[in-house]
Amino acid sequence: MRDPRTGRDFYPRLVRWKEWEFPRPGGEALIGFAIACGVSALLHAGLVALCAWLRGTE
């Protein structure tokens, strides 16, 4: 959306498509997202490893 005071975007946009309002994520969002991806991947890898261990195929 445009800021009526400046005529420019009120927040930086990720994409320039006319009807879409995706703001560009800040540092906190990106770092947290990466950490959350890492934790989720670790958890899932842990579950896969646990199943392999219980099957006896580790």
Next chain:
Amino acid sequence: MWILTALDFAIIALYLAVVIGIGWAARRKVSTAEDYYMGGRRFGRAMMIMYAFGAGTHADNAVGVAGQSYKLGMTGIWYQWILVFNTPFFWLLSPVFRRARCMTTADFFELRYGPSLGVLYACMGLVINWGYLGMALLGAAKLIEALTGGHVSLMTSMLLMTVAFLSYGILGGVVAAIWNDFLQGGLTILMSFLLLPFAWYKLGGLEGVRASIPDPERVFRLITPGEIGLFWIVATIVNQMFSVVAQPHIMSNNAAGRTELDNRIGFCVGVTLKRVCTVAWALAGVLAIGIYGPGKYEGDHVFGVLVRDLLPAGFAGLMIASIMASVMDNGAVMSVGSAALFTRNILKGKTLAPERELWISRIFTGVFAVGSIGFASAVGDVPRAIRLMWNIVPLIGIAFWLGLWWRRANRYGAWASFLAATGTWMYGYWGLHWQGDAELPYLITLYLGSGVLAGVVVSLLTPREPEWLLDRFYATIWTPIRRDDELNELLPLLVKPGEVKHA
């Protein structure tokens, strides 16, 4: 037959006394409706973690996952594990709820689409909360019934839990719920892991587990072709993104914290903590295959039967208190959330005197909770109820996503997406009998696909929302709380053309 000892009763009584005491203490912190619904938005990270964990975790989760794992093997874990892949996106999503500066998700819909969508969401929100609380009460009551060998009936334990959570929820609102979640979250973790060492010992350790479980190669796989396969997993992950935004308690889960970062950390860590407990529930179900053999018990009863047979008498009271805790923290949060929807968005409490709104909320909290017992009595087996709720909740979530990102989405498109998704879901569920695991991904694809398509097409064919309304919405939703001053300068400039602009 298994009978509770005096020590067990003492532990249960002590637990109930503590949670009710916390509710009484919390009532002093509640003087306005915002205190009641949002706790004054003053909670730190630790409280928000346990709040997200407690509000999202209840005994029927353990019953459902253990039951499915007993039936299908470790694949049963997917009933709750799917959210492990959604969690990173929750990190991005969380600030949207705080930045909306709303008290309920219905306020959010009203802000984006106008009053009719606010009322629609409020009605759906009540149905969703009714369903979730009914499932939670039923799951816990089934566990307690199995634990006590039928000495405590389903209705008795549901009534006892309802009276207990009402006694602190009505007084202390979300403040009492969050304080109690701190205690109850710990008990829920205990409930999740307490069984495992006893089951492991009973089977004789790793070698015993491998020897006693028929076909461990299949049981310890995470995919069951024809039941829970890759399509099932991907479809339910996508479905959860539409579902999570539509759950009424998610607003306070992400907006009751002091800062946006507190809310983000609280929600994502709380959700992750639940995934860790999910591993314990699935393992309990799988170990039950080794202990009893496959198919001896109904899925819903497995967790309770394990508790009854494996735990020594001294632990039983603790387990019952933990089970009650896992439901009561939900009961309080959902009842308070439902009161907010009813009072603010259906009765339009924003026009009521603050004290009157608070008292109406308290009365409705009680009415809602008692009504949920009736809903619980009508619910069938727990995994079926979980699948049913998976289908119902996202029906209104499609309009949320369309409105959040796509400026062209309008109120007609939002209604169309809800009606199309509901109609196609009904056709798939009852007309085509797509009610099991094998058909679930097809059903999800049908109702989400038709809902999105109807929302887009109808929005394009009908008039746009006024630009100034859209600007107000997007300016609000994407402005961080720490930039409130900037937003307060901007909003008076975004008014209907022809109206006076207050600089």
